[in-house]
Amino acid sequence: MTASTANAQRFREFKMPDVGEGLTEAEILKWYVKPGDTVTDGQVVCEVETAKAAVELPIPYDGVVHELNFGEGVTVDVGTVIISVDTDPGAGPAAAPAAQQAPQQAAAAETEDAEPQGRQAVLVGYGAAPSSTKRRARKPQAAVPAQPEPASAALQAELNGRAAPAPAAAPAVTPAAPAAAPVAPVANGTGAGSAGRPLAKPPVRKLARDLGIDLAAIAPTGPDGIITREDVHAAAAPAAAPSPAVPAEATGPVSAPAAAPEPGLVDVAARERRVPVKGVRKATAQAMVHSAFTAPHVTEFITVDVTRTMKLVQELKQDPDMAGLRVNPLLLVAKAFLVAIKRHPEVNASWDEARQEIVYKDYVNLGIAAATPRGLIVPNIKDAGVKTLPRLAAELGELVATAREGKTSPAAMSGGTVTITNVGVFGVDTGTPILNPGESAILAFGAVKLQPWVHKGKVKARQVTTLALSFDHRLIDGELGSKLLADIAAVLERPKRLITWG
Template sequence: MTATADAPTQTRQFRLPDLGEGLTESEIVSWRVGVGDTVQLNQVIGEVETAKAVVELPSPFTGRVTALLAEPGQVVAVGAPIAEFEVAAGASAKREPNLVGYGAMPEAAGRPARKARSWATAAPAAMHAATEPAAVNAATEPAAVHATTVPAAEPATAPPAERPRSTPPVRKLAKDLGVDLAVVHGSGPKGLVTRDDVLAEVGTPPSPEAGDRETRIPVQGVRKQTAAAMVASAFTAPHASEFLTVDVTPTMELLAKLKASKAFADVRLTPMTLAAKAVLVALRRHPSLNARWDEKAQEIVQYHYVNLGFAAATPRGLLVPNVKDAEVLGLRELAAAIAGVVDAAREGRIAPSDLTGGTITITNIGVFGVDAGTPILNPGEAAILAMGQVRRMPWEYRGDIALREVLTLSLSFDHRIVDGEQASRFLADVGAILGDPGMVMTMV
């Protein structure tokens, strides 16, 4: 209930919630309200972007917005105040809700200590490739609301000073050079501290103006997380790769029949769908590829379920959403699930939980007209399969040369977990199914 003109009021601050996954800062994407607007409890008031996804922020109060303390494009530390509300004075604790799923947050607005995390739950990796399809709610692991109360009759306490505006690379440079950003004058837009500002503080000549000949793009959010995950994966897991070229004409014919059938009339079926089903069948015979390496325990952890990931190129960078317990889904359900998570990732509404916990990944580089490649493992997984372009080309068929639909499969695997024989047999099984879908009858 909002305060009336005659009722006493108080000011409440909304601090940036801890969105989980060890994240310590987020970028304000947009505000859906303005100063003076009246909002209800849990009404969406804005969006923030983390290294995982774009997340909606619900209002922790019913009242009137009196200040928005961060601008779109600004990177804000977890715990820093981002908005103020005027609410009825004397509200009981029951009217100051903890948003469901939100974790604890520091009272101070300073940067919290980073949580320990493993690369098994880091942001996705894999080749820069798109896949087919996806629809998952932007549910996240939000955060408890910490509010400071200021009686309306007294002057509002000034919010804690925020750190100077800068990008993560610039903050790292300043730390390496021993520069206190608080004393640096920012020459960038709206006082943003730039790389040249930091270099000038230590007497290093700024970089020459490049004019229109080059553009510097700050690496942050998903792209920053992906880059870090790729480096970690490439230098911690001994990658090995194998390739298999297959005549998939029977699979393409089956795909056409399924699309024409009433049973699949409202389902998005693609070559990726059938390849995913082939992978799930092959994993039953070769479970060693559905595993991870536990570095601390020096053990192989083999999964008894399959959270099948799909590398998706999105406007925010590479994401790898995964379909949970994919091994129990029928073809129709699998197709819908793939379409759901990939579409959600591309539209920026994927839940962080759908970007973690994957056990094996498929990436479709064929959509770019590419035949083969050596994909990098998604951290914490033992294998990744890349699908190339399905090409119509001359092929040996029944003792003669004919035009056939041909596909190259590329498999990368962690050689600590998977031996060459295991990987080869798995890849051969996937190829056998795609070359003749009826082979599934001999494998289940």
């Protein structure tokens, strides 16, 4: 067994998995371990956020954490190594993983005077930059420095705080002192390798792209001329120190400084914040845009007297069969929705664009829109149509609690058929909800308020709410949608229909 094979077996690498359905990336929210910590198979080592939810990742190895490849807050592509584990720490010193050997070998090349080729530091995933294959001259010769392009010279001068050499004709070759010992081109002052590409790790490159920063314009502070995250943040800081003065002959005419704002004008940029859109919020935005411009939405409204339903809620809270369960108006709205769907099963369908077919479903996965700090998510209760009221209450309570903790799994948010959004908890009367992608209908439950209402021929104060039903008009026409909404309202007006219709 070769040393490299033994080393690969000892240092096990754990890659970012696809924790959802075809997701391509995830953000590392928090590490629970650090290098040197002992871990066991199945131990949770970090929490990541995908486009659907926050998920905890267990490590599949026993051993000692060797390296964390990415920090918190970094978005990592699926399949990228995020942590390595030494599975045999008691075996004594071992060669570093292959990913770490290349930079060490490149650094050693600086002192190898007889090495025929120049080398440079190698970053994980990027390989070595192409290097010259010319052999070093055997006899001393006069140094003939390459002439940098004007733009590169100006940039180098600005970064190093000195004037760039003025362009000149090709220097005369003069017998002089022997040339200085050549130095392997590991990195220059601008963090560029021998091929001119700035040296930076993949997450640092992504950060620079996100912030709109040119790596070539950053002076590196990391080892071997590598640009660090701190270098990128410093370059992006709005209050960064001014660059050193550069003589006009080195850079050409210098633009005059921007004029100060006129008195009375407000610096708007200084009063704005920019936050990258990612994770759940990014996925929600994309899904809503796709849904709004793909499915033809129709929204209908109905105002209903729910006084009897609110009275039933209070009675159920005292029922021994509902002890320990969360009983609220949303529970009965969900049950009314399910009863109405049972009476009109054609509404429980989806549109297959590829095959130009309508897919009717004999099960109802009831989604509940939940607002979380990371954005709106819609987990669903599987086979909600066959649940008893106590079972439905239990699963609804678990769903909401899990969502608030940010622990909803991707599986819990897939396969939904219809959804309820409870805007009434915010004091909102109603709205025009957008369909969750792939679903046929969404019901908005508005605030329940005391209002004057004609009841048994007299105007009385009754508890009233407004329901709004949005549906996909490809699947549900106006007649079917109206019947569905009318039946939901009828059950909430006289909840005994839960028994006679259920």
